[in-house]
Amino acid sequence: MEAQLREAVRGSRADYTEVRWEEVFRSRVQFQRDQLLALEAGEERGGIVRALVRGAWGIAVFTDPAELPAKVREATELARTASAHVQDPVELSPVDPVEARYEGEMVRDFRGVPLEEKRKVAQGYNRAILSYSPKIVATSVRYTDTWRRVIYANSEGTYVEQGIPDVTMMLAAVARKNGDIQQAFESVGWAAGFEAVQNLEESAAVAAKRAVDLLAAKPLPGGHYTVILDPKLAGVFIHEAFGHICEADFLLRNEPLRRVLRIGNRFGVETLNVVDDGYIPGARGNAPYDDEGVPRRKVYLIQKGVLSGLMHSRATARKMGAEPTGNARAVSWEHEPIVRMRNTFIEPGDATFEEMLAGIEHGVYACAAFGGQTEFEQFTFSAAYGYEIVGGKIGPMVRDVVLTGNVFQTLRNIEMIGRDFQVEGSAGGCGKGAQAPLPVTDGAPHVRIRDVTVGGR
Amino acid sequence: MDILKLAGERVEEAEAYEERREGIAVRFHGGEIEKAASEAVVGRALRVIAGGRLGFASTAGGDERSLVQAAVAAAAHGDPAPFHFPTLRDGSKASVFDPEIPGTPVDELIAWGEEAVRVIREEFPGLVVNVSLSRGVTEVAVRNTAGGECRERRSYLSMGVEAEHVQEGDIWLVYASRIVRRKADLDREALLAELLRYLRWGRAIATPPTGTPPVLFTPTGTTVLLLPLMVGFSGLAVFLGTSPLKGRLGEHAFDRRLSIVDDGTIPFGPRSRAFDDEGLPTSRLPLVEDGVVRGFFYDLRAAALASAEPTGNGMKGSPLGGGGFRNPPAPAPRNIVIQPGEGDLDELIRDMNDGLIVVDVLGLGQGNVQSGAFSNNVGVGFAVKQGRVVGRVKNTMIAGNAYEVLKQGVLAIGGEAEWVHGTMHTPPLLVQGVGVVAR
Known part of the structure; x- marks a missing residue:
């Protein structure tokens, strides 16, 4: 998409134009009690054009990359329509154009971890919470990972490609005694690889214990x-x-x-x-x-x-x-x-x-x-x-x-x-x-x- | 190649979901137009049952083959599917599309926004006014390998107006909104009248009543009490044991004057639709009749797990946010309808004598929602003395348990129901048993 993006912002007739195109790879595992509610991997691609005309923003969001040139024109047109109503025009603070490429670091790249292993890790925590006490009646254990690849170009000559990792684990316990329901959770989230969500058994136990303790709290x-x-x-x-x-x-x-x-x-x-x-x-x-x-x-x-x-x-x-x-x-x-x-x-x-x-x-x-x-x-x-x-x-x-x-x-x-x-x-x-x-x-x-x-x- | 055929070569069953969103939006910030935007998004999801196991994947902009690959890979490590995809019938049609809406140009939305800014500033020149307007069409198609296809175009038009009063040590924000499926249903005058009424009431600052005074929740405020129910009536929560309503079907769990229906069939209702996101026909499902628990809402999976009938409540996303092609279906309400009682808002205010009106709160849904507990900061609320509104309250918190309040605390159910939050049709509720703490 690099060439298309550079071409699109160069050809724009707006005062300022930027295009961001993203390719997102994600997976998710979720358990509630003994039920596997989600186990999925997916990818999506989509883009957004932002154009500034006489101090007004026009924006176009799209998923078909072939539409990019048309979307630049559409955003420009929307900005032009809005600009007729502007009294306090938007202006942009000057910045130096940059060319950059970057990828976030992961010790263990989660994109290479099989879905099966992600499930096993989440399931292990889920079991640990469920088996902590008979008073634990439900759980919510949720693993997510996202690799967001962002390609950005603007009409001032800036071009940036970034790969940004994100990984999370939520460990929630629900305890019940008669009609009383209490919940507790521990969680982690880092710009890191799969290593960030391993070895959390202790956190799972902490969440479970707290949910049970809360039943007795006033x-x-x-x-x-x-x-x-x-x-x-x-x-x-x-x-x-x-x-x-x-x-x-x-x-x-x-x-x-x-x-x-x-x-x-x-x-x-x-x-x-x-x-x-x-x-x-x-x-x-x-x-x-x-x-x-x-x-x-x-x-x-x-x-x-x-x-x-x-x-x-x-x-x-x-x-x-x-x-x-x-x-x-x-x-x-x-x-x-x-x-x-x-x-x-x-x-x-x-x-x-x-x-x-x-x-x-x-x-x-x-x-x-x-x-x-x-x-x-x-x-x-x-x-x-x-x-x-x-x-x-x-x-x-x-x-x-x-x-x-x-x-x-x-x-x-x-x-x-x-x-x-x-x-x-x-x-x-x-x-x-x-x-x-x-x-x-x-x-x-x-x-x-x-x-x-x-x-x- | 058709995605169901492609998937069919590798799995026993498959379901394809497709969502096409096209629309425009404008936003005013501080009385001035900030942006005009468009979107044209195609999102898809595929659920498969392979080797008896359930798999799900979604994409935007991706190709069929990768989507099938991802869903099959998920199924390889999934759990056994407790249900089969049913044969779909393109059955009864719902009134959910108004051709006037996609024909509404961006200039008209801008004009409405400018009008709102003008009307509010005429009376309250010092306020910061923000307006959001959007309109569009979502076309949803659900197909599966058991045969049949459901397809529907749903229009939406929404308008939200926010007025901010900002002074050092005294900031408050009043918000009113409408979400409709039919252009003629957008009553801009009523929206602005609602906002202006609160702004007029709020000219003075009043001391809130504390302890457990009568509390009048306006239709927007009733969410405090109804949000726990939206969670508690989920067939999945009942099955998992996280709902306090588990095992209480047929029980008198609520005040006898309270009747609640989850209705997906109301013509042009904001969440109405002919079929849910699994292709099942939506219905009119009584949840509470005269205070008695009558039913829970289910998607295919929750119904199978609980040995209940699916109710056409398999939705991608809850009423109060989220949603779209990325989510697998889960049980969620369509339109929640509370049966009105008697009396208009002024009568209720007169009857409560001394008390608190709650229009909007901060921290909705925080805390232990499943148990019914709520504890919120009153964002927009007013003190009532001797049957008259005397001014807005500040630094005031309310707390209680929705299940207890709706069982023992109902004083009166108002006679005038309104659509609020694009999901509920509810009258005001006058209750007791809500704790009020103020500084």
């Missing part, structure tokens, strides 16, 4: 607590609650929010540093170039408690007088790139876990996340499990720990940042608009926050 009464987030939940928190509002497309046409998120505004304590890093070895947010052909970067979002940067596409960078950061990512050929995170984390601080526990009369140790959602400043997260903290010590396990609040207030309420640190490659992905799940990773140390609203019954 729901936490709603109220306001001092909360210690474990690194997993703190990572989800910084991604969901703060990371998303630092995606500059959010702010592009939102003057009031831009005032809130002005560079230099204080958002937290002096020891708070938040980063989006384009490259951490093996992490899911990796790729040397984003889906606009812009090289990755390490961006400090918060440095010493002060907002110091945002994540940008070429269009947002231009509008906001910043530099593109390589954060324009698309989940697949069906979508245009939008501003997304890569590997987002809170840098470690200096507190030990014991120091964080000290002085908490009645609080919560909240661990991992079932899920979370944010709407601008408002966030809500479900911890996967938690423990009461009583008199500075970890107390009994609790469940139904749902944290909510205002992100700015909550960042200001961070009291202590742990010296431990963990990058979390999990099996989930990030969702934004219609684009999910995008491979990302989060990371954080333990974080202690005062006065957090915890929902409960």
Whole structure:
């Protein structure tokens, strides 16, 4: 497709044109209880043209490669139609054209692993969970791998070919006692080969044990607590609650929010540093170039408690007088790139876990996340499990720990940042608009926050 | 060569699924057009039974031979198929296609978007307004080696409008949307009226009631209570034992005023269709009648495992997202229809005296959905005092268990049902037994 892509962008009459063609190879194995619900391998090919005419985008998504020249004309025509309605035209921040070819590294290339072996590995974990206790009534064990080969060309002379691996394993257990159903999970997700999902027997047992333990855990009464987030939940928190509002497309046409998120505004304590890093070895947010052909970067979002940067596409960078950061990512050929995170984390601080526990009369140790959602400043997260903290010590396990609040207030309420640190490659992905799940990773140390609203019954 | 013939040389049974999507979309961001887009996508899937084992593969842009190869390879390590593909009949026709929709030009969508921006800004000039519009046609064909073919063209037209109020320390977002299959069904005026009503109610900020006040879920808000049911009525979840409704067929599990039907046959219903993604005719399936559990929904596999009849609910994707050719079919509802009771929204608000209205929540589906537990941040909600809306609430969480609330907590079922989220036709529900915590 290289020649066709170069030809197509060269021949375009739009002000700017890019074409992305993807070949995706994937496989999936899924067990629920004793049922093999999915075992499949497949490949797909598809492309997207994006054309800019007088400050408006036109886009055409297609699966027939022979249609490429026609799709360039179609996207150009759509852009022209839209441009008649534009008052604030889109412009692109200048970047140097690049020619690059890259393939992500795998110790053991999953494309060469027989489907049978993938099944066996998943089945082994599934058995381990099921046989852990008679109280385990169901499981969900899911293996996925994806090799995404992306070919990108634009009318400024950039041409990039990238092969990006992604492999995940989800290990979920469901325990039941009378009418009560509880679930727990462990998962991994890395830009790596098959090696990343082997030898997870211990994780399977941890998930099973926790689901059973949760049956005996009490729901936490709603109220306001001092909360210690474990690194997993703190990572989800910084991604969901703060990371998303630092995606500059959010702010592009939102003057009031831009005032809130002005560079230099204080958002937290002096020891708070938040980063989006384009490259951490093996992490899911990796790729040397984003889906606009812009090289990755390490961006400090918060440095010493002060907002110091945002994540940008070429269009947002231009509008906001910043530099593109390589954060324009698309989940697949069906979508245009939008501003997304890569590997987002809170840098470690200096507190030990014991120091964080000290002085908490009645609080919560909240661990991992079932899920979370944010709407601008408002966030809500479900911890996967938690423990009461009583008199500075970890107390009994609790469940139904749902944290909510205002992100700015909550960042200001961070009291202590742990010296431990963990990058979390999990099996989930990030969702934004219609684009999910995008491979990302989060990371954080333990974080202690005062006065957090915890929902409960 | 035809893919079923090609597959037939190597397997006992095969099923071919093909999906052709063609459409256009426009998006306005901050009141201004951001993009105009088109899509023309052909996706295919193949399920085979080879050596008695089930295999699945999907592709876009790939050739027949590789697709067959992938499905056969999957079957080699698959589990025994508990069912056979049935002979398909191109039976009753469903009303799911409106020729007016593919004829709708991009300029018209742009004009609707501009109109929405104008109407909202006339009354609320400071708001950031985002609009998404799309229209198109999905043609689906299902064929298998047992014979027969089902083919259908389904049109869709959707409009979503978002208004953001942004001030430091006070940001809130109101959203309203419609998804229809017939152009004449898109009531843009009603959509904007709904949005403006919430914006007017939200001019003032009010203190939420806490404890366990009466809570009125508007049609969009009822998803909090109905999402666990969409999971719990799945025949597969019942078979696997992850549904609390397991073994409770015929039992009075819900309030006697509650009747729920999963209906795939409603003319121009947003998820209506003549056949499901396995080619079985869709139906009208009672799930709850007068509070009694009457049925669960099944695809071919779940039905075979549970020794039940398939119900035409083999769907590629759940109602609230996902879907398409990449997924194998699984049990999922078509249109969930809640039988209305009495009284309009104003009457319900009057009757609740002091309470909370929930229109939209954050964190839908997070937590232990299977058990019915919900715990959500109220995204759009209003406080009611002495039967009158006094303003929107902030920093408010609701929590409870959907099964408990729908059994013991129903105070009233409203008389006016609406289509929401492109999948449910539901009236407002006034309930008690929901915990409310606020800062």
